[in-house]
Every structure is written in structure tokens, then in C-alpha cells.
Amino acid sequence: MAVSFSRMSERKCAACGATDLEPGFLVESVPGGATVSTWLRGYAEFGVWRGLKLRGRELYYIEAHGCRACRYLNLYIGAPTSPPASDQPT
Numbered sequence: 710m711a712v713s714f715s716r717m718s719e720r721k722c723a724a725c726g727a728t729d730l731e732p733g734f735l736v737e738s739v740p741g742g743a744t745v746s747t748w749l750r751g752y753a754e755f756g757v758w759r760g761l762k763l764r765g766r767e768l769y770y771i772e773a774h775g776c777r778a779c780r781y782l783n784l785y786i787g788a789p790t791s792p793p794a795s796d797q798p799t
């Protein structure tokens with residue numbers, strides 16, 4: 710599945726104000742490969758047996774746009790993952 714980047718032209722570097730941002734994303738390792746890192750609204754809750762509780766909560770892909778001028782990494786909330794997260798690793 711492709712994750713698209715939206716409204717790049719409206720974005721400016723939070724550090725220097727430049728508009729020349731290079732699209733990218735954060736990668737995390739998962740069993741069997743890698744995936745795009747995600748963002749979860751709210752506070753982390755941990756269960757007794759399974760660790761971090763994710764069931765029924767909305768996750769969003771993290772867009773990470775690098776500034777070509779100063780190399781600052783600008784993070785944005787991207788598209789929601791689909792379907793919503795479960796507590797089981799995929």
C-alpha cells in the first residue's frame with residue numbers, strides 16, 4: 710500500500726522557514742520486515758499481559774519531511790492506518 714503525502718507546497722520548515730522540504734518517513738522494524746512509524750493520539754496505556762494497548766485506537770502514519778536548507782526533520786500527522794490497530798502485531 711502506498712502512503713501519499715499531501716499539501717507539500719503549503720509546508721515550511723519549522724526551524725528556518727524554508728519551503729524546500731524533501732518527503733520522507735520514519736521506519737521501524739517489525740517481525741518479518743519493516744513498516745512506517747505511526748502516531749497515536751493521547752497517552753500510552755499498558756496492559757498486564759500484552760504491553761501497549763492499541764485496540765480500537767486510531768493510528769496515523771508519521772510523515773517526516775527533511776529540510777534541504779538546514780536538515781531539520783519536520784514531522785507531520787499523515788494518513789490514518791487502515792484498519793484501526795489491534796493489540797496483535799501484524
Ligand SMILES: [Zn+2]
Pocket residue numbers: 722723724725726727776777778779780781
Ligand atoms: Zn530548515
